[in-house]
Amino acid sequence: MASEKEVTNNGVEWRIKMADGASQTLVPEAKPASNVFLGLKLFIVGLALKVWKFLQKAWDLGVDDPRKVIHCLKVGMALTVVSVFYYMRPLYEGVGGNAMWAIMTVVVVFENTVGATLCKSLNRVCGTCLAGFLAIGVHWVASQSGERFEPVIIGTSVFLLASAATFSRFIPSVKIRFDYGAMIFILTFSLVSVSGYRVDKLFDLAHQRLSTIIIGTSLCIVVTMLVCPIWAGQELHALITRNMDKLADSLDGCVAEYFQDGDSSLVDSGKECQKKLQGYKCVLNSKATEEIMANFARWEPAHGRFNFQHPWKQYIKIGASMRSCAYCIEALNGCISSENQAPEYIKKHISNSSSKVGSNSSSVIKELAVTIKTMKKSSNIHYLVGEMNSAVQELQADLKSFPELFTSPSNSESEIPENKKIEPAASRTTVTLPPLMEIIPLVTSASLLTEIALRINGIVDAVEELADSANFVSASINDKCQKNGAE
Amino acid sequence: MASEKEVTNNGVEWRIKMADGASQTLVPEAKPASNVFLGLKLFIVGLALKVWKFLQKAWDLGVDDPRKVIHCLKVGMALTVVSVFYYMRPLYEGVGGNAMWAIMTVVVVFENTVGATLCKSLNRVCGTCLAGFLAIGVHWVASQSGERFEPVIIGTSVFLLASAATFSRFIPSVKIRFDYGAMIFILTFSLVSVSGYRVDKLFDLAHQRLSTIIIGTSLCIVVTMLVCPIWAGQELHALITRNMDKLADSLDGCVAEYFQDGDSSLVDSGKECQKKLQGYKCVLNSKATEEIMANFARWEPAHGRFNFQHPWKQYIKIGASMRSCAYCIEALNGCISSENQAPEYIKKHISNSSSKVGSNSSSVIKELAVTIKTMKKSSNIHYLVGEMNSAVQELQADLKSFPELFTSPSNSESEIPENKKIEPAASRTTVTLPPLMEIIPLVTSASLLTEIALRINGIVDAVEELADSANFVSASINDKCQKNGAE
Numbered sequence: 001m002a003s004e005k006e007v008t009n010n011g012v013e014w015r016i017k018m019a020d021g022a023s024q025t026l027v028p029e030a031k032p033a034s035n036v037f038l039g040l041k042l043f044i045v046g047l048a049l050k051v052w053k054f055l056q057k058a059w060d061l062g063v064d065d066p067r068k069v070i071h072c073l074k075v076g077m078a079l080t081v082v083s084v085f086y087y088m089r090p091l092y093e094g095v096g097g098n099a100m101w102a103i104m105t106v107v108v109v110f111e112n113t114v115g116a117t118l119c120k121s122l123n124r125v126c127g128t129c130l131a132g133f134l135a136i137g138v139h140w141v142a143s144q145s146g147e148r149f150e151p152v153i154i155g156t157s158v159f160l161l162a163s164a165a166t167f168s169r170f171i172p173s174v175k176i177r178f179d180y181g182a183m184i185f186i187l188t189f190s191l192v193s194v195s196g197y198r199v200d201k202l203f204d205l206a207h208q209r210l211s212t213i214i215i216g217t218s219l220c221i222v223v224t225m226l227v228c229p230i231w232a233g234q235e236l237h238a239l240i241t242r243n244m245d246k247l248a249d250s251l252d253g254c255v256a257e258y259f260q261d262g263d264s265s266l267v268d269s270g271k272e273c274q275k276k277l278q279g280y281k282c283v284l285n286s287k288a289t290e291e292i293m294a295n296f297a298r299w300e301p302a303h304g305r306f307n308f309q310h311p312w313k314q315y316i317k318i319g320a321s322m323r324s325c326a327y328c329i330e331a332l333n334g335c336i337s338s339e340n341q342a343p344e345y346i347k348k349h350i351s352n353s354s355s356k357v358g359s360n361s362s363s364v365i366k367e368l369a370v371t372i373k374t375m376k377k378s379s380n381i382h383y384l385v386g387e388m389n390s391a392v393q394e395l396q397a398d399l400k401s402f403p404e405l406f407t408s409p410s411n412s413e414s415e416i417p418e419n420k421k422i423e424p425a426a427s428r429t430t431v432t433l434p435p436l437m438e439i440i441p442l443v444t445s446a447s448l449l450t451e452i453a454l455r456i457n458g459i460v461d462a463v464e465e466l467a468d469s470a471n472f473v474s475a476s477i478n479d480k481c482q483k484n485g486a487e
Numbered sequence: 488m489a490s491e492k493e494v495t496n497n498g499v500e501w502r503i504k505m506a507d508g509a510s511q512t513l514v515p516e517a518k519p520a521s522n523v524f525l526g527l528k529l530f531i532v533g534l535a536l537k538v539w540k541f542l543q544k545a546w547d548l549g550v551d552d553p554r555k556v557i558h559c560l561k562v563g564m565a566l567t568v569v570s571v572f573y574y575m576r577p578l579y580e581g582v583g584g585n586a587m588w589a590i591m592t593v594v595v596v597f598e599n600t601v602g603a604t605l606c607k608s609l610n611r612v613c614g615t616c617l618a619g620f621l622a623i624g625v626h627w628v629a630s631q632s633g634e635r636f637e638p639v640i641i642g643t644s645v646f647l648l649a650s651a652a653t654f655s656r657f658i659p660s661v662k663i664r665f666d667y668g669a670m671i672f673i674l675t676f677s678l679v680s681v682s683g684y685r686v687d688k689l690f691d692l693a694h695q696r697l698s699t700i701i702i703g704t705s706l707c708i709v710v711t712m713l714v715c716p717i718w719a720g721q722e723l724h725a726l727i728t729r730n731m732d733k734l735a736d737s738l739d740g741c742v743a744e745y746f747q748d749g750d751s752s753l754v755d756s757g758k759e760c761q762k763k764l765q766g767y768k769c770v771l772n773s774k775a776t777e778e779i780m781a782n783f784a785r786w787e788p789a790h791g792r793f794n795f796q797h798p799w800k801q802y803i804k805i806g807a808s809m810r811s812c813a814y815c816i817e818a819l820n821g822c823i824s825s826e827n828q829a830p831e832y833i834k835k836h837i838s839n840s841s842s843k844v845g846s847n848s849s850s851v852i853k854e855l856a857v858t859i860k861t862m863k864k865s866s867n868i869h870y871l872v873g874e875m876n877s878a879v880q881e882l883q884a885d886l887k888s889f890p891e892l893f894t895s896p897s898n899s900e901s902e903i904p905e906n907k908k909i910e911p912a913a914s915r916t917t918v919t920l921p922p923l924m925e926i927i928p929l930v931t932s933a934s935l936l937t938e939i940a941l942r943i944n945g946i947v948d949a950v951e952e953l954a955d956s957a958n959f960v961s962a963s964i965n966d967k968c969q970k971n972g973a974e
Contacts, residue, residue, distance in 0.1 A: 058658055068657045076650035079673070080642050083681050100678050107649075107674040155567050162594075163563035170555050171545055186566070187594040191587050194570050284814075288775045327771075330811070331818035334938050399927060440886065444934035447927050451821050 070228045071112050078106050078223045082216065101209055105216025110224065114303075115232035115296030117224045120180050121217035122299070127184030128213055132206040134161070135192035139202060154193050162186045176295050233297035233306050236290065236315050237372065240322075243283045244369035244459075247322055248362035250279035250329055251452065255358030258336045258445060259351040280333075283319075283326040290319040305375055307470075314466040318372075321458040328455060332448040338441050346439055350446055353395040357449045360388040361456050368463045377467050377474045385460055392453045395446055557715045558599050565593050565710045569703065588696055592703025597711065601790075602719035602783030604711045607667050608704035609786070614671030615700055619693040621648070622679035626689060641680050649673045663782050720784035720793050723777065723802050724859065727809075730770045731856035731946075734809055735849035737766035737816055738939065742845030745823045745932060746838040767820075770806075770813040777806040792862055794957075801953040805859075808945040815942060819935040825928050833926055837933055840882040844936045847875040848943050855950045864954050864961045872947055879940045882933055 062069045086099035109120045142153040165182045168174045174182065188209070192202060297312040364384045371378045466472075549556045573586035596607045629640040652669045655661045661669065675696070679689060711717075784799040851871045858865045953959075 054658075054660075057660075058654065061657060062654070069654065072650040072653040072657075075653040075673075076646040079649045079677050080646045083642060083645055083677065084638075086681055099681055103677045103681060104674060107670060107677065151571075155570060158570055159563040159567045162566045163559040166562040167545065167549070167556065167559040170548060170559075171541075173541075173544075183594060186562075187591060190566050190570065190590045190594065194573055194586055194590060285774065287772065324817070327814045327817040328821065330814040331935065331938070334815065334942075335934070338938070338941075440930055440934050443927055444931045447822070447931040448818065451818065451825070454825075455821075 067228065067230055068112075071230065074223055074227050075106075075110050077227070078110060078219055079103065081219060081223075082106050085215075099212070101212035102216040102219075105213050106220055109217055110220045113230050113232035113235060113293075113296055114224050115293075115298070115300040117220055118299040119177070119296055121221055123178060123181030124184050124213060125210075125217060127178075127181040128188045128210060131185040131188035132192055132210065135189045136202050136206065139193065158190055158193055161189055165189075229303070231297070231300055231303050231306075232293050233300050233310060233312060234304060236293035236297055236312065237306075239286065239290065239293065240315050240318055241369045241373045243286060243319070243322060244365050244372070246279035247283050247326060247329070248365040248369070250326075251358055251362045251365070253279070254329060254332055254336060255355055255449070259347060259355050280326040280329045283322050284330065286319065287323065290316055311466060311469040314462065314469060318459065318462040318466060321455065321462045325452055325455040325459060328448050328452045332445055332452070335441055335445045335448060347442060349401075350395060350398045350442065353391065353398045354446060354449060356391040357388065357395050357453060360384065360391045361449075361453050364388050364456055364460065368459060371463060371467065371472070375470070375472050377472045379474070381460065385457065388453055388456065392450050395449065399443065399446055554715065554717055555599075558717065561710055561714050562593075562597050564714070565597060565706055566590065568706060568710075569593050572702075586699070588699035589703040589706075592700050593707055596704055597707045600717050600719035600722060600780075600783055601711050602780075602785070602787045604707055605786040606664070606783055608708055610665060610668030611671050611700060612697075612704060614665075614668035615675045615697060618672040618675035619679055619697065622676045623689050623693065626680065645677055645680050648676055652676075716790070718784070718787055718790050718793075719780050720787050720797060720799060721791060723780035723784055723799065724793075726773065726777065726780065727802050727805055728856045728860045730773060730806070730809060731852050731859070733766035734770050734813060734816070735852040735856070737813075738845055738849045738852070740766070741816060741819055741823060742842055742936070746834060746842050746845075767813040767816045770809050771817065773806065774810065777803055798953060798956040801949065801956060805946065805949040805953060808942065808949045812939055812942040812946060815935050815939045819932055819939070822928055822932045822935060834929060836888075837882060837885045837929065840878065840885045841933060841936060843878040844875065844882050844940060847871065847878045848936075848940050851875050851943055851947065855946060858950060858954065858959070862957070862959050864959045866961070868947065872944065875940055875943065879937055882936065886930065886933055 082099075082102050086102070105124065109117060109124055111117045111120060138154065138157045142150045142157075145153060165186045169179050169182045192206065294312040294316050297310070300306075300308075302308045364381070367378050367381050367384050371381065569586075569589050573589070592611065596604060596611055598604045598607060625641065625644045629637045629644075632640060652673045656666050656669045679693065781799040781803050784793075784797070787793075787795075789795045851868070854865050854868050854871050858868065
C-alpha cells in the first residue's frame with residue numbers, strides 16, 4: 001500500500017509538472033486546437049503513467065516470486081516447441097490440420113503446479129476418450145435407426161448427456177476432481193456427434209484428436225515436471241509451516257504489545273504491529289488456497305520427501321485447527337485495541353504469567369512448524385505442551401489472587417509489595433472504587449489466552465495425526481546432541 | 488451428515504443380507520468358482536450401492552436448488568440448438584468446418600450466472616480479436632523479412648507474447664477480470680501464427696473463427712439472460728442478507744443457550760444448536776464466494792432493482808464487517824462451551840442485561856438485513872442502535888455492581904434479595920471463597936458481547952454507505968403505517 005501511494009504521489013507530481021510545462025508554451029497561443037492538443041497530451045501522459053504503474057506492479061510481483069516468471073517462460077517454451085513441432089512438414093502431414101488441438105491442449109492444460117497440470121491432463125485425456133467412445137456408440141445406434149430418427153437420437157443424446165454432465169459438475173466430489181473432465185466430456189461428445197453428421201470418418205477424427213491431445217499433454221507434463229517443477233504438495237507443506245510461524249509471531253506480538261511497558265518498544269511497534277496483524281489474517285484467509293493445493297497435491301507422484309499417498313487431507317485439518325486458533329487471536333486483538341484498559345499496576349499482576357502463556361504457546365506452535373518442516377517427530381513437544389498448560393494454570397492462579405487484591409489491600413502488601421511501593425495511591429483506590437470494570441479487558445484477554453492455549457492442543461493433535469499417518473521419523477537423541485553441539 | 492450415515496448403515500445391512508443369502512446357497516458347494524462368483528456379486532452390489540449413494544446425493548442437490556437443474560437444461564438446450572443450427576446444410580457450407588468453434592464456445596462460456604457468462608463471452612471475443620489482429624500483423628512482418636527469418640520471428644513472438652500473457656494472469660487486477668481473456672489471447676495468437684505457416688488465408692480463418700465465436704457467445708448470452716436467468720448480483724444480494732439473518736440467529740442462539748435456565752429449552756437445543764453453529768460458520772467461510780459474485784456482478788447490465796453501476800464492491804465490505812463480527816461470535820461460542828462456568832446465581836445477575844444486548848444486537852442485524860432486502864433506508868435503525876448501545880451500558884453497569892456482590896454480602900441483601908432467598912449458602916460462600924475464577928467466563932462473554940455490539944456498528948456503517956451510494960429510498964411514514972396496519 002505504501003509503495004502504491006508513493007507511486008500515485010509521484011504520478012500526480014509528474015502530471016502537474018507536465019501540465020505546467022505545457023501551459024507555459026501553449027497558453028499564449030490560446031487556440032482551441034492547442035487545447036485539444038493539451039488534452040491529448042495529458043491523456044497520453046496519464047495513460048503512460050497508468051501503464052508504468054501497472055508494469056511496476058508486475059515487476060514487483062516477479063521480483064517477489066521469481067518462480068512465476070519461470071512458469072511463464074515454461075509456458076512460452078512449451079508453446080514454441082509445439083509450434084516448431086508442427087512446422088516440420090512430415091509431421092504436419094501425418095497429424096493433419098489438427099495441430100491446433102496440441103496447441104490448445106498446451107494453452108489450456110499448462111498450470112502453475114505439477115499437480116494442477118497432471119489433474120487437467122488426465123481429465124482431458126479421460127474425458128476425451130470416454131466421450132469419444134460414447135459418441136461413436138450413439139452415432140452407430142443412430143445410423144442404424146434410419147434417416148428420420150438419426151438427428152432426433154443424436155440431438156436427444158447431446159441434450160441429455162450435456163445436461164447430466166453439467167449437473168455432475170455441481171456435485172462437490174465431482175467438482176473437486178473431475179470438473180475439467182466433465183467439461184471436456186461435453187465438448188468432445190458434442191463435437192464428435194455434430195461432425196458425425198458430415199464427416200463419416202469418426203474413428204479418424206477420434207484418433208487424430210486423441211493423438212494430438214496426448215502429444216500436448218505429454219509435452220506439458222514433461223516440461224512442468226522437469227523444468228523447475230513447482231509441486232502443489234510442497235507448496236501446501238510450505239504454506240502450512242509458514243502460516244504456523246506467522247500465527248506464532250502474531251501471538252507473540254499481541255501479548256508483547258499488550259503487556260509491554262509502553263515505552264520500551266514503541267519505536268518498532270509500527271512495523272512490528274503491521275507484521276503481526278498480517279500474520280494471523282493470512283491464516284484466516286488461507287482456507288480456499290489450502291483446499292485447492294491439497295486437491296492438486298493428491299494427483300502428484302512421489303517427489304522429494306513426499307510419497308504418492310502422503311496424507312494431504314490432514315493438512316486441511318491442521319489448517320482448520322489453526323484457523324480456529326486465529327479466530328481467538330482476532331478477538332484478542334480486538335480486546336487489546338479496545339478503549340478502556342486496565343491500569344498498569346493491575347496489568348503487572350498477571351503480566352508475567354500471561355507473557356509466559358503467550359511465549360509458551362507460540363513456542364509450541366513453532367515446534368510444530370519445525371516438526372512439519374523437518375518431517376521428524378519432535379521429542380520435546382510434550383514437554384512444551386506441558387509447559388504451556390502449567391503456564392495456563394499459573395495464569396489462573398494469578399487471576400484467583402485478584403479478589404484479594406481488591407478486598408483486602410492490607411493482605412496484598414505482603415504478597416505483592418512492589419505494587420504498594422510503586423503506586424500506593426492506586427493501590428488504595430482499589431478499596432474505595434472496585435475496579436472490576438477496569439480489569440474486564442484484562443480478564444477477557446487472559447481468558448482468551450487460555451482458550452488459545454486450549455485450541456493449540458487441537459493443532460498439536462492434528463499434527464500428531466499427520467506425523468503418524470505420514471510416518472514421520474522420530475527425532476533421535478543423536479540428532480539433538482548434534483544440534484546442541486552445533487549451537 | 489446424518490442422512491449419509493443412515494445410508495451407509497443401510498448399505499452395510501444390505502450387503503450383510505446379500506452376503507448371508509449368498510452363503511446359504513453357495514457355501515455348500517464350496518468351489519473356487521463359486522467364491523469368485525460371490526466376490527463378483529459382492530463387488531457389483533458394492534458398486535451399485537456407491538452409484539446409488541451418488542445418485543441420491545445428486546438428487547438431494549437438485550431438490551435443494553432446482554435452479555442448478557434448470558441451468559443444466561439450459562446448457563443442454565443451447566448445445567442442441569447449436570447442433571441443429573449446424574445440421575442445416577446451407578449454414579454448414581457457409582461457416583465451413585468451424586462448427587466446432589461455436590460448440591466449443593457454448594461449452595466453455597456457458598456459466599451458471601449471467602455475469603460469469605457475460606464476463607467469459609466478452610473476454611473470449613476481445614481476446615480473440617486482439618490476438619487475431621496482432622498475429623496477422625506479426626505474420627505480415629515475418630513474411631516481409633524473408634524465408635530464413637520468418638520462423639524465427641514467429642517463434643520468438645509466440646514465446647514472448649505467451650510468456651507475457653501468462654505472467655499477466657498472475658497480476659491480481661488482471662486475474663480478477665481478464666484471466667480467461669488472457670488465455671484465449673495466447674490460444675488464438677498461437678493458432679493463427681502456426682496456421683499462418685501453411686494456410687495463407689489468415690483473414691478467412693480469423694473471420695470464420697470470429698463469426699462462429701460470436702454466434703456461440705450470442706446464443707449463450709440470449710439463453711442465459713432470457714431463460715430463468717440467475718444474476719450474480721441478485722445472488723450476492725441474497726447471500727449477504729441470508730448471512731445477516733444467520734448471524735443474527737447465531738447471536739440469539741448463543742446468548743439464549745448461555746443464559747437460559749438450563750431446563751426450559753433442552754428439548755430443542757440439539758436442533759437449535761446445530762442451526763446456530765451453522766449460521767456464523769457460513770459467514771466465516773463466504774469470503775471467496777462473495778468476492779467471485781461481486782466480480783461477476785460488475786459485468787451484468789441493469790436487472791431487477793439493480794442498476795448497471797450498482798456498488799457491488801460495498802457488499803464485499805459489508806461481508807468483511809460481518810466476518811469480523813462472526814470471529815467474535817466464534818470466540819463467544821468457545822467461551823460458552825468451556826468447562827468452568829459461573830454458578831447460576833451469578834449468571835442471573837447479568838443474565839437480563841446480556842440477553843438484552845444479544846437480542847438488541849441481533850435485531851439491529853435483522854433490521855440491516857431488511858434494509859438491504861427491501862433496498863429502503865430504515866427509519867428506525869438509529870433507534871435500534873441506540874437501544875443496543877444503551878443495553879451495552881446497562882450490561883457494564885451490572886458488571887460494575889459485581890464487586891459489591893463479593894465484597895459486602897450484607898449490602899447485596901438489599902440489592903438482590905432474590906439471590907439471598909434462593910441460594911443463601913452460595914451467597915455466603917462468596918465471602919469466604921472469592922469466585923473471580925468462576926466469573927471469568929461470564930465476564931469474558933459479557934466483554935465479547937460488548938465487542939460484538941461494537942463491531943455491529945461497523946456493519947451499520949457499511950450498510951449505510953451502501954444505502955447512500957446505491958440511492959436506497961427512505962422508508963416513508965406511509966409505508967410504516969401500512970405495515971403496522973397489515974400486522
